[in-house]
Amino acid sequence: xxxxxxxxxxxxxxxxxxxxNSLFLVDELGRLGIQVRWKTVVGDExxxxxxxxxxxxxxxxxxxxxxxLGSTLDDLTRRIVAKVTHRRLVLKEDLLAKMPKGYEKQALxxxxxxxxxxxxxxxxxxxxxxxECHLVVLPGIxxxxxxxxxxxxxGLLQKLVRGARPFHIQVIRxxxxxxxxANEALIETLKDLTGExxxxxxxxxxxxxxxxxxxxxxxxxxxxxxxxxxxxxxxxRKRLGEAIYSEEGRDMEEVVGFLLKKRxxxxxxxxxxxxxLIGHRLTNIPGSSAYFERxxxxxxDQSKVELLGVLREMIARFGAVSAQVASALAKGVRxxxxxxxxxxxxxIAGPGGGTPSKPVGLVHMALAYGAExxxxxxxxxxxxxGLKLSFSQAGLDLVRRHLLHL
Amino acid sequence: xxxxxxxxxxxxxxxxxxxxNSLFLVDELGRLGIQVRWKTVVGDExxxxxxxxxxxxxxxxxxxxxxxLGSTLDDLTRRIVAKVTHRRLVLKEDLLAKMPKGYEKQALxxxxxxxxxxxxxxxxxxxxxxxECHLVVLPGIxxxxxxxxxxxxxGLLQKLVRGARPFHIQVIRxxxxxxxxANEALIETLKDLTGExxxxxxxxxxxxxxxxxxxxxxxxxxxxxxxxxxxxxxxxRKRLGEAIYSEEGRDMEEVVGFLLKKRxxxxxxxxxxxxxLIGHRLTNIPGSSAYFERxxxxxxDQSKVELLGVLREMIARFGAVSAQVASALAKGVRxxxxxxxxxxxxxIAGPGGGTPSKPVGLVHMALAYGAExxxxxxxxxxxxxGLKLSFSQAGLDLVRRHLLHL
Numbered sequence: 001x002x003x004x005x006x007x008x009x010x011x012x013x014x015x016x017x018x019x020x021n022s023l024f025l026v027d028e029l030g031r032l033g034i035q036v037r038w039k040t041v042v043g044d045e046x047x048x049x050x051x052x053x054x055x056x057x058x059x060x061x062x063x064x065x066x067x068x069l070g071s072t073l074d075d076l077t078r079r080i081v082a083k084v085t086h087r088r089l090v091l092k093e094d095l096l097a098k099m100p101k102g103y104e105k106q107a108l109x110x111x112x113x114x115x116x117x118x119x120x121x122x123x124x125x126x127x128x129x130x131x132e133c134h135l136v137v138l139p140g141i142x143x144x145x146x147x148x149x150x151x152x153x154x155g156l157l158q159k160l161v162r163g164a165r166p167f168h169i170q171v172i173r174x175x176x177x178x179x180x181x182a183n184e185a186l187i188e189t190l191k192d193l194t195g196e197x198x199x200x201x202x203x204x205x206x207x208x209x210x211x212x213x214x215x216x217x218x219x220x221x222x223x224x225x226x227x228x229x230x231x232x233x234x235x236x237r238k239r240l241g242e243a244i245y246s247e248e249g250r251d252m253e254e255v256v257g258f259l260l261k262k263r264x265x266x267x268x269x270x271x272x273x274x275x276x277l278i279g280h281r282l283t284n285i286p287g288s289s290a291y292f293e294r295x296x297x298x299x300x301d302q303s304k305v306e307l308l309g310v311l312r313e314m315i316a317r318f319g320a321v322s323a324q325v326a327s328a329l330a331k332g333v334r335x336x337x338x339x340x341x342x343x344x345x346x347x348i349a350g351p352g353g354g355t356p357s358k359p360v361g362l363v364h365m366a367l368a369y370g371a372e373x374x375x376x377x378x379x380x381x382x383x384x385x386g387l388k389l390s391f392s393q394a395g396l397d398l399v400r401r402h403l404l405h406l
Numbered sequence: 407x408x409x410x411x412x413x414x415x416x417x418x419x420x421x422x423x424x425x426x427n428s429l430f431l432v433d434e435l436g437r438l439g440i441q442v443r444w445k446t447v448v449g450d451e452x453x454x455x456x457x458x459x460x461x462x463x464x465x466x467x468x469x470x471x472x473x474x475l476g477s478t479l480d481d482l483t484r485r486i487v488a489k490v491t492h493r494r495l496v497l498k499e500d501l502l503a504k505m506p507k508g509y510e511k512q513a514l515x516x517x518x519x520x521x522x523x524x525x526x527x528x529x530x531x532x533x534x535x536x537x538e539c540h541l542v543v544l545p546g547i548x549x550x551x552x553x554x555x556x557x558x559x560x561g562l563l564q565k566l567v568r569g570a571r572p573f574h575i576q577v578i579r580x581x582x583x584x585x586x587x588a589n590e591a592l593i594e595t596l597k598d599l600t601g602e603x604x605x606x607x608x609x610x611x612x613x614x615x616x617x618x619x620x621x622x623x624x625x626x627x628x629x630x631x632x633x634x635x636x637x638x639x640x641x642x643r644k645r646l647g648e649a650i651y652s653e654e655g656r657d658m659e660e661v662v663g664f665l666l667k668k669r670x671x672x673x674x675x676x677x678x679x680x681x682x683l684i685g686h687r688l689t690n691i692p693g694s695s696a697y698f699e700r701x702x703x704x705x706x707d708q709s710k711v712e713l714l715g716v717l718r719e720m721i722a723r724f725g726a727v728s729a730q731v732a733s734a735l736a737k738g739v740r741x742x743x744x745x746x747x748x749x750x751x752x753x754i755a756g757p758g759g760g761t762p763s764k765p766v767g768l769v770h771m772a773l774a775y776g777a778e779x780x781x782x783x784x785x786x787x788x789x790x791x792g793l794k795l796s797f798s799q800a801g802l803d804l805v806r807r808h809l810l811h812l
Contacts (some may be wrong), residue, residue: 003787011609011620013432013442014575022447026419036419037454039447041428046608048443055461093415169420179476181510203450204416206547214417269703276682279703283681286757286790288705294713295703297675299686303700303743307713350691381526382516382549384692 001037001161004056005263008067008077009140021066021142028149032157033164034062043096044068049080057084057133062157067140069123070106081137082110086131095124113137116152120144127156128229131266134160167216171249172233174240175397176212181204182211185239192235193228208389209252212247242324245400252396253281258376260291260341262348267399268337269295270308270329272320273347273363279391293337298329308332321346323364323375330366330373341402345395367398374402407567409440410462414473414483415546416449427472427548434555438563439570440468452473463490468563473546475529476512487543488516491536494688501530501633519543522558526550533562540566567576577655578639580646581616581803588617591645598641600632614788614795615658616651651806658802659687665809666697666747673805674743675701676714676735678726679753679769680768683798699743704735714738714750729753729770729781736772736779748774751801755793769797773804 006020012019026036037060042052049068056063064074070076082089087110095107095115099122106123109115116125116136121144127136136153138145164347174182182204205394206215213236233247245255260267267276269292279295282288286315296307301320304310310328318324326344332340354360366373376398380390411428418425425447431744443466448458455474462469474483488495495517501521502513506530512529515521522531522542527550533542542559544551580588588610619642620798621635639653651661666673675684675698685701688694702713707726710716716734724730732750740748753769760766767786772779782804786796 011611014620018426020424023424038458041445051465052444059457203416214420276685276701279682280686284791293706294709295682297701299695300699385690386549
């Protein structure tokens with residue numbers, strides 16, 4: 001069953017924030033065995049919505065739209081759906097009776113459409129058959145859209161796709177590899193499995209947190225496919241080793257948290273260039289107080305000296321961004337917090353502040369544990385936001401790799 | 407000029423992370439006077455990409471694609487573009503000469519395509535004319551895509567749309583209002599401007615950082631439209647007052663940074679529940695070292711006591727999440743850092759840890775300045791991630807509102 005999600009709303013086209021309704025729908029449809037092939041975002045222009053709808057109805061067996069269903073000026077969807085599908089709009093008396101004043105328009109539905117009740121808002125959705133295609137029309141407010149989908153749409157779709165093969169996406173996450181290295185491992189792995197289906201491999205994405213490899217995993221009784229997927233993962237594991245930090249798409253902070261908890265160790269962090277991002281990421285995980293004791297955002301030299309005991313002469317001689325200072329930060333914060341581990345990170349996030357010998361993207365980090373301190377440095381590329389993310393990822397990965405061997 | 411952005415990559419369809427490349431392009435194209443009418447996301451399936459491309463080339467004068475251009479397995483774009491546009495792929499000798507080993511495929515371009523140099527990566531983009539439509543093909547890595555767009559595409563498009571009416575989206579950002587309150591102000595404002603075009607109003611979006619109101623602003627000689635927009639904004643300002651923190655779509659941390667810099671004041675932050683997010687946000691702004699001195703992520707009670715001088719008895723009596731502790735954190739970090747201002751934030755981000763009297767979503771915050779300390783508390787709704795964001799926003803807003811009156 002080919003499927004498309006159309007999200008409607010001018011604010012979704014405006015370039016300021018990502019659209020999230022479709023993420024929910026893509027995930028839910030996958031669990032029903034329905035693969036979304038296209039997502040289309042369109043503004044509140046009558047002509048443009050009609051065009052998107054026509055295109056989608058032609059190439060799919062299922063189209064779900066969200067947005068443009070309320071009673072405000074820019075809500076056009078129901079009228080355009082009626083026009084494109086050549087149906088009249090019919091006033092549903094039973095809906096009208098329950099509609100608050102000012103919302104009467106919401107009781108209008110295309111002829112022969114099935115009402116999808118909205119238990120948490122005033123505007124109902126609807127579903128109809130258009131030739132070979134099932135069209136589901138939902139409101140745009142995420143909370144209401146999700147509820148209608150879960151309460152009504154899911155069950156209806158389940159009947160339509162009986163026997164379909166539910167799937168989910170598995171993300172193998174790596175750090176410390178170039179895209180080319182990850183790709184080579186992927187190619188070798190595909191060679192290993194010659195003769196088997198290569199459908200499991202969906203590709204890879206490189207970003208500030210590393211390279212992610214996307215696999216398509218099947219649930220259910222398809223043991224053959226499951227075993228292919230497992231062999232796929234085993235082959236990748238053999239090639240990439242510890243560069244893989246999660247085989248379940250988890251974030252680095254969750255993996256580090258899990259390892260710290262398992263080993264009963266506590267961590268404190270001294271962050272300069274990352275400005276609090278490492279602490280923020282660690283505390284995104286519920287229960288992180290079990291292993292994250294404190295953080296110091298030592299943005300000024302003064303704070304490095306006062307709170308963490310970095311020597312002024314050291315900063316003067318080697319610079320605030322140096323392996324020496326990173327090491328002193330790690331030891332300093334560990335001593336201050338009396339934790340098992342101390343992580344220190346100092347780098348240049350840019351856009352200014354770089355020099356030929358210390359360019360933007362350079363980061364030094366150190367991990368103190370017992371009498372030992374491990375130092376590492378990286379040179380990343382990216383803008384300020386991307387660099388801060390890469391720095392934080394490298395810092396957390398330093399902790400992870402050492403925890404693996406403790 | 408009708409325009410569409412197509413983003414290519416199975417990972418973008420997978421429901422795990424929002425796609426952000428198109429946000430950049432929509433914004434940049436707007437500034438050139440080009441309105442993006444559709445955004446399409448498609449996976450790495452040959453048939454599906456071809457279908458999306460055909461559809462887009464028919465209905466637009468400009469199509470920009472991102473993704474699927476590298477040399478990995480799933481990079482199909484160049485081949486499909488050639489097929490759909492009936493061109494041969496030609497090996498560009500000058501590109502090949504500069505290509506690292508293993509990346510040779512990236513020197514293949516459709517005949518008569520114009521190379522778009524990539525100064526920060528190996529894969530070039532390209533631009534070509536397909537009938538009445540200009541097709542721009544860019545890589546998917548955001549950093550590289552943005553750089554190629556800025557260096558090469560922008561200038562070429564500027565020539566194509568000479569005389570177009572550049573517009574930009576103005577986002578009026580507010581904090582502390584409900585969606586209903588913001589909507590009411592919007593409706594009243596629209597009434598004020600009766601008889602004028604209401605095209606300027608694109609709607610509002612509520613989220614963890616507050617309610618944003620989207621307006622469409624025109625640059626250039628269209629003084630009438632500019633004056634409508636200005637009157638629109640003046641009317642909103644009259645109704646919403648200081649709840650508006652930016653009329654230019656800026657983030658709260660940028661506004662706070664600007665005010666601190668303007669007044670020559672320094673800030674230090676003690677964060678408990680936000681775990682470093684406030685420091686992270688403040689340091690997202692280049693040059694923040696001018697006003698952000700340090701942060702303490704006092705996640706454990708021990709760290710609150712040791713570093714910030716919070717009394718153990720106070721925590722025992724009022725709890726770590728209390729106005730008293732927030733106030734002590736603010737004063738403590740101000741004293742520790744010897745800054746003008748100290749901000750303290752303590753709350754319950756959940757999902758666990760809530761009680762009937764202190765539910766998840768409760769946050770206490772305090773700002774110390776001179777001999778004074780201002781305390782505020784909020785009760786937010788949302789998941790852990792959303793709550794941390796709301797808490798950080800409320801903390802920064804407390805600083806902002808006090809800076810306005812200093």
